[in-house]
Amino acid sequence: MTVLAPLHFADPREAAALAAFLTRLVHYDRAAAVRLQAGAGALAVFGRPPSFEVLAIRTARLADPVDLDATVSAGELLDGVEEDAGKAAVPAAVTGPPWAGVLPPRGGWTPVPGLPGAPALRGAVAAAVAEFRRRDGDLPEERRTRAERDRLGREIWSRLLGTTGLPLRAVHAAQSLGFLPPGEVPVALLAAGPWLRLRTPYGSVALRTAPTGLSVAPAR
Structure with a gap:
């Protein structure tokens, strides 16, 4: 070895x-x-x-x-x-x-306009979490299943941020992984081919906007 x-x-x-x-x-x-x-x-x-x-x-x-x-x-x-x-x-x-x-490219990234600042991004995540909990709590007992909760999560976290093409789940991931801590944090959205990348000084999250064959699981 x-x-x-x-x-x-x-x-x-x-x-x-x-x-x-x-x-x-x-x-x-x-x-x-x-x-x-x-x-x-x-x-x-x-x-x-x-x-x-x-x-x-x-x-x-x-x-x-x-x-x-x-x-x-x-x-x-x-x-x-x-x-x-x-x-x-x-x-x-x-x-x-x-x-x-299937990794993102090392170069060729260009800025994507329209990304809100860090406080607004964190606010969008907080609102989505609150909406999921409220709607999950409103489900009748017979519909409170894993499949229904997955469907609800997919609906909420797949929403795009304005005209950026960035799904809300990417912002949720950035915050959950410590890349979007409290306070004023510089954020940027970049694109390269089919890839989008949300970048902060603490790390990045990237995703393809075209199918890759990878499995899909909603974030909650």
Whole structure:
């Protein structure tokens, strides 16, 4: 078995941020896998929380140049993060899930106008959560099934934000993963081919606007 050299981050805070991101991914899926791509002094970590139908991306600056492209267990990578030392051990590669072979492009992104600011985005998520709870509570007992709740969630979280083409579930994912914390946070919406990417200083979520063959699960 090939033993990969540990990743050394340019700042120990990068290790802590990566650990927080991995903790959230594992919260949604204990068997989560992440794809790692490193080059030119930077690391990109891709994950797919199952409830949101998006790819989550966290980047970090590396102290040393590393050439790496591997899919690994998110839990094992989390176990290998040493926040005080600012480094992370890279676990053995695993067989990647289908999404790991369909990643957004590295370049060619252009701005998409019309995205509200961070407070409005968080407000839209809060309103959607409140609507789901209210409508779920109004369901008669005979209709309070998983299928009906999935249908309701799909209806609410698939709504688009204005003219941007970005579904609300992407904003919900960004907030749930810690990419849209309270306060004034710079946000941008970018497009490249069939991909949309919601980017903040804390991470990004990306999704394809064309069919990919990936399974669909509504976020709640």
